[in-house]
Amino acid sequence: MRSNIARTPQQAIDGLATALFTPILVISLPAIANTSVAIAAAVVLLPLVWYIKTVVYDPLSMSKPIVRQDFSEIIGDDKVRFRVGSRVATCSIDLGFRRYIVFNSQDLTGQYQDWKALIGHEYAHIKNGDAKFFHFVGILGGVTFLAVLYSLFLATLFLLDGLTGQAEQFSPRGTITLVLGLIGFPIFCLLWIRQSLHEREFRADRESRDLDEKHFNDWMRRYLRHEVRERVRLNLAIAFRWFTHPSFKKRSEVLQLRNKEVKFRFWPETLRSLAFVYGGSALSYLVFMSISSYFAHNPDLPIWFIALVFATIMMPVLSSFGAISVSAMSAYEQGGWRASLKYCVAIAGANWLLLTAFFYAIVGLGQFDAITVGVPAAPPELRSDGIWPFFVIFLNFGLLLSMFTMAAFWLFGRLRFSLLVHIAIGTLSLVGAFLATKLEWWLFS
Amino acid sequence: MQKMTITAEKDYDLREVYDRILDGELENLVDLDGVHAGSGGTTVFAAGSGRLPEITISLKEHKSDAEIAKIQAALREMFGTQAHIHIST
Known part of the structure; x- marks a missing residue:
C-alpha cells in the first residue's frame, strides 16, 4: 500500500510538479482547438497512440505467455503474468486489471541468468506503482509537451511577424512573456519527467538487490562494462534510453548511498x-x-x-x-x-x-x-x-x-x-x- | 589489420556472447581491448541496455589461417549450434 503523504523530497516534488500539468492542459488544449481542431486532435492523439503502441501493444503482441511457478514464488505475487519474446526488451506493464512482466528470451536463458536480477527490478516497478506512473508521463506528459511546443511555434511565428512589421497589431511585451514562458515550461517538464523516471529506476534497483544480491551485482557489473566499452552512436533510441534510464555508472553510484534517495548536486539542482x-x-x-x-x-x-x-x-x-x-x-x-x-x-x-x-x-x-x-x-x-x-x-x-x-x-x-x-x-x-x-x-x- | 565480425541474423541478441568473450572464454586467442560491440536500439522503459546485433574483434597481430580457424572454432563452440550467427574475417 502506498502512502499518500510524501516522505521523501522526490515524492513531494512529484506531487507538486503534477499540479503543474493540469493548468496548461486546461488552458492550452481548448485554445489550440479554437484555432485548429486537427492540430488539437493530433496533439492529444499522437502521444496516446505512440505510447499505447510502443509501451503496451508491441511488447505484448511480440511475446508469448509462459507459466513459471518459481517466478511467482520469488516475487511473492501469483497475480503477475509472465511473457517472453525474442524481439522485446524486458519490461513491466501494469494495465490496472492485469499486470505483466515481459522477458527478452535471452534474459531467461544462458549462463548469466539475468532474469534473477531483472524480475526483482521489474516487479518493483509494478509494486511501487511506477508502471502506472509511466502511463501518466507517457500520455499526459507527452500531450502537455506537444501542446507547449505547438504554442511556442505559434508564438515564434507571431514574434517574427511583429519584428518584420507584417503584423497589424503587435505587443512585444505579451509575445516576449509568452515565448519566455513557453521555453521555460518544456524545459521544466522534461527535467521533471527525467528525474522522476530516474528516481524510480534507482528504487527498483535497490529492491532488486535486496531480493537477490549475487545475481543483481553480476548483472550490474556486466552492464557497467558494456557501458564503458561500447562505442555508442547517438540515435533516437539511445537518446530515449538516456532520457528514461540513468546510466549504469550513476545507478551503481546511487546504490552505494544506501539510505539516501539521491545525492544532492549543487549546479543541476540550482x-x-x-x-x-x-x-x-x-x-x-x-x-x-x-x-x-x-x-x-x-x-x-x-x-x-x-x-x-x-x-x-x-x-x-x-x-x-x-x-x-x-x-x-x-x-x-x-x-x-x-x-x-x-x-x-x-x-x-x-x-x-x-x-x-x-x-x-x-x-x-x-x-x-x-x-x-x-x-x-x-x-x-x-x-x-x-x-x-x-x-x-x-x-x-x-x-x-x-x-x-x-x-x-x-x-x-x-x-x-x-x-x-x-x-x-x-x-x-x-x-x-x-x-x-x-x-x-x-x-x- | 585483420578484423573478425560476428553478426546476428534478425533479432538475435549477442549480449551473452559478448559477455562471455569479455569474461575470457576465448582465453589468449584474442586481445580483449580489441573486442567491441555495435550499439543496438532499445525499447522505451526497458530495464536492460538493448540488443547487441554485432561484435567486432580487431586482431592486433597478424594471424595465420590456422590461428583464425582456431578462434572461429572456439566461437562456434561457445555459440553451440546457433546457425543464425555469422563470422566473417
Missing part, C-alpha cells in the same frame, strides 16, 4: 529550481492572461468559478515554491546548513539577476508604460520606481523564503510542515513583490 520557478511563474502569468481575456468576453460567470480561477493561477506558483523548498531541504539533509545556505543564496541571486535583466529589457524596449496601462494607481505608500522593487523581490522571495523554510525544517524536522511554511511565506512574498512592483496591482484592488 538550474532545475530556476526552471521550476520560471516555468511555474510564467505559466501562472499565461493562465492569468488567458482567463482574464475569457472573463472580458464572458462577464456572466458563476461566483464559484472565481475560486477555481484563483486555484488555477496559484497552483503553478505554489508548485515552484514547493520545488525550491524541497531542494533546500534536500540540500540540508545531504550537506547540512552550509550546502543549503549556498543553494538558497544561489537561487536568490540568480532570481534577482534574471528579474533585473527582464526589467531592464522591458524598459529598454520602451514597454514599461505599456505594461502599466490600465493598471489603477497603487496607494502612494506602495508606489515604488526603478530597481527598488527587485530588491524587495530579492529579499522576499530569495533569502527570507529560504531561511524560514530551513528554520521550519530544523524546528519541526518534518517535510510537510516546512513545506507548508514555505508555501505560506512564498505566497506572502509573492504578494509583497506584486504590490511593490505594482504591475499586477489591479489584481488585488
Whole structure:
C-alpha cells in the first residue's frame, strides 16, 4: 500500500510538479482547438497512440505467455503474468486489471541468468506503482509537451511577424512573456519527467538487490562494462534510453548511498529550481492572461468559478515554491546548513539577476508604460520606481523564503510542515513583490 | 589489420556472447581491448541496455589461417549450434 503523504523530497516534488500539468492542459488544449481542431486532435492523439503502441501493444503482441511457478514464488505475487519474446526488451506493464512482466528470451536463458536480477527490478516497478506512473508521463506528459511546443511555434511565428512589421497589431511585451514562458515550461517538464523516471529506476534497483544480491551485482557489473566499452552512436533510441534510464555508472553510484534517495548536486539542482520557478511563474502569468481575456468576453460567470480561477493561477506558483523548498531541504539533509545556505543564496541571486535583466529589457524596449496601462494607481505608500522593487523581490522571495523554510525544517524536522511554511511565506512574498512592483496591482484592488 | 565480425541474423541478441568473450572464454586467442560491440536500439522503459546485433574483434597481430580457424572454432563452440550467427574475417 502506498502512502499518500510524501516522505521523501522526490515524492513531494512529484506531487507538486503534477499540479503543474493540469493548468496548461486546461488552458492550452481548448485554445489550440479554437484555432485548429486537427492540430488539437493530433496533439492529444499522437502521444496516446505512440505510447499505447510502443509501451503496451508491441511488447505484448511480440511475446508469448509462459507459466513459471518459481517466478511467482520469488516475487511473492501469483497475480503477475509472465511473457517472453525474442524481439522485446524486458519490461513491466501494469494495465490496472492485469499486470505483466515481459522477458527478452535471452534474459531467461544462458549462463548469466539475468532474469534473477531483472524480475526483482521489474516487479518493483509494478509494486511501487511506477508502471502506472509511466502511463501518466507517457500520455499526459507527452500531450502537455506537444501542446507547449505547438504554442511556442505559434508564438515564434507571431514574434517574427511583429519584428518584420507584417503584423497589424503587435505587443512585444505579451509575445516576449509568452515565448519566455513557453521555453521555460518544456524545459521544466522534461527535467521533471527525467528525474522522476530516474528516481524510480534507482528504487527498483535497490529492491532488486535486496531480493537477490549475487545475481543483481553480476548483472550490474556486466552492464557497467558494456557501458564503458561500447562505442555508442547517438540515435533516437539511445537518446530515449538516456532520457528514461540513468546510466549504469550513476545507478551503481546511487546504490552505494544506501539510505539516501539521491545525492544532492549543487549546479543541476540550482538550474532545475530556476526552471521550476520560471516555468511555474510564467505559466501562472499565461493562465492569468488567458482567463482574464475569457472573463472580458464572458462577464456572466458563476461566483464559484472565481475560486477555481484563483486555484488555477496559484497552483503553478505554489508548485515552484514547493520545488525550491524541497531542494533546500534536500540540500540540508545531504550537506547540512552550509550546502543549503549556498543553494538558497544561489537561487536568490540568480532570481534577482534574471528579474533585473527582464526589467531592464522591458524598459529598454520602451514597454514599461505599456505594461502599466490600465493598471489603477497603487496607494502612494506602495508606489515604488526603478530597481527598488527587485530588491524587495530579492529579499522576499530569495533569502527570507529560504531561511524560514530551513528554520521550519530544523524546528519541526518534518517535510510537510516546512513545506507548508514555505508555501505560506512564498505566497506572502509573492504578494509583497506584486504590490511593490505594482504591475499586477489591479489584481488585488 | 585483420578484423573478425560476428553478426546476428534478425533479432538475435549477442549480449551473452559478448559477455562471455569479455569474461575470457576465448582465453589468449584474442586481445580483449580489441573486442567491441555495435550499439543496438532499445525499447522505451526497458530495464536492460538493448540488443547487441554485432561484435567486432580487431586482431592486433597478424594471424595465420590456422590461428583464425582456431578462434572461429572456439566461437562456434561457445555459440553451440546457433546457425543464425555469422563470422566473417
